[in-house]
Amino acid sequence: MGLPRLHGSPQSRSPLVNFFCYEAGIDFEMAPSRPSPHPFGQVPCLTDDDGVVVFESGAILLYLMDTYGFKGDKPTKxxxxxxxxxxxxxxxxxxxxxxxxxxxxxxxxxxxxxxxxxxxxxxxxxxxxxxxxxxxxxxxxxxxxxxxxxxxxxxxxxxxxxxxxxxxxxxxxxxxxxxxxxxxxxxxxxxxxxxxxxxxxxxxxxxxxxxxxxxxxxxxxx
Ligand SMILES: N[C@@H](CCC(=O)N[C@@H](CS)C(=O)NCC(=O)O)C(=O)O
The missing domain is CATH 1.20.1050.10 (Glutathione S-transferase Yfyf (Class Pi); Chain A, domain 2)
Structure with a gap:
């Protein structure tokens, strides 16, 4: 299994995904901002195993939380x-x-x-x-x-x-x-x-x- 790849750059809003990953202890790697697999060519955009492509910063945060969790935290429903x-x-x-x-x-x-x-x-x-x-x-x-x-x-x-x-x-x-x-x-x-x-x-x-x-x-x- 590879690491999730974050297409982004420090000049964009993609660091908000980095912020969450560092807080949650999620390993990931950075990928270039262009070309981005984002359907509108924007960043941030995250790719992961099994053909996963997630765009919209909020959707990326929620995908990461659902898939990788937050330091073993178990939020209630x-x-x-x-x-x-x-x-x-x-x-x-x-x-x-x-x-x-x-x-x-x-x-x-x-x-x-x-x-x-x-x-x-x-x-x-x-x-x-x-x-x-x-x-x-x-x-x-x-x-x-x-x-x-x-x-x-x-x-x-x-x-x-x-x-x-x-x-x-x-x-x-x-x-x-x-x-x-x-x-x-x-x-x-x-x-x-x-x-x-x-x-x-x-x-x-x-x-x-x-x-x-x-x-x-x-x-x-x-
Ligand atoms: N609502 C989107 C906004 C994405 C967005 O506007 N990204 C900007 C950088 S912060 C971008 O890629 N701009 C270049 C473009 O639109 O081609 C999100 O939160 O991910």
Whole structure:
């Protein structure tokens, strides 16, 4: 049996698959971004034994989790359902929120993640203010998907200000601090996310200011 082969490049979103593989302890090998067996010629695209070809970053994450598992973790049926939902949400909704992508044309246009008035942003903030990780109190494929998208925001939009959503900022920070994150995306990417998130968490505009919720998040998750 050969290893799964990931067609991708550091300049694309394929490192989010690398991130998951490093977290899950899945062996794989990199393959060139072109030609890609992706039916639309894009990356990431994963091939595996028995003629397997998987495209769409979320589908690749779910295929890897189903086929190779996550360090022996046995999610319950409910956890697996929640993980699947978050991975699809990242592709279907968060992509657009983070980068202004429209279906069929994934060029980066602008970010809506600064807009805490948007229901999706406000709801994500509430969810992350209540739990450190998205599913089951531990890092999972759901976090690999969601955090990877969020953590591209300061890279593409260096002036983005997420200080109004400290729980999201703290989540981005703790994901960027994971060794697998820097291994997948590179030290510069990880350091940039960390310094931006710290800046937002220290900003006086952040909810509550000194001693308020921001400090609480830092204590809990920082
Ligand atoms: N929704 C897809 C988006 C794939 C995508 O837009 N890939 C970009 C790189 S991040 C690409 O291959 N662009 C080159 C092209 O479209 O030819 C996914 O999540 O995998």
């Amino acid at each position: 409910a956890e697996k359902a929640a993980m699947t939902s978050w991975v699809l949400w990242a592709n279907a909704c968060l992509d657009g929120l983070c980068f202004g992508a429209i279906p069929g044309d994934h060029r980066v246009r602008g970010t809506s993640m600064e807009r805490s008035d948007l229901k999706a942003v406000a709801t994500l903030e509430t969810i992350l203010s209540k739990s450190e990780w998205l599913v089951g109190g531990r890092f999972s494929v759901a976090d690999a998907a969601v955090a990877s998208y969020l953590n591209y925001v300061p890279v593409f939009f260096p002036n983005a200000d997420l200080s109004k959503t400290p729980a999201i900022a703290a989540y981005m920070l703790r994901c960027a601090q994971r060794p697998a994150f820097a291994q997948a995306f590179g030290e510069d990417h990880a350091e940039l996310v960390q310094s931006k998130a710290e800046e937002w968490l220290d900003a006086p505009a952040a909810v509550g200011g000194g001693g308020g919720p921001v400090d609480m998040f830092k204590k809990m998750f920082g």
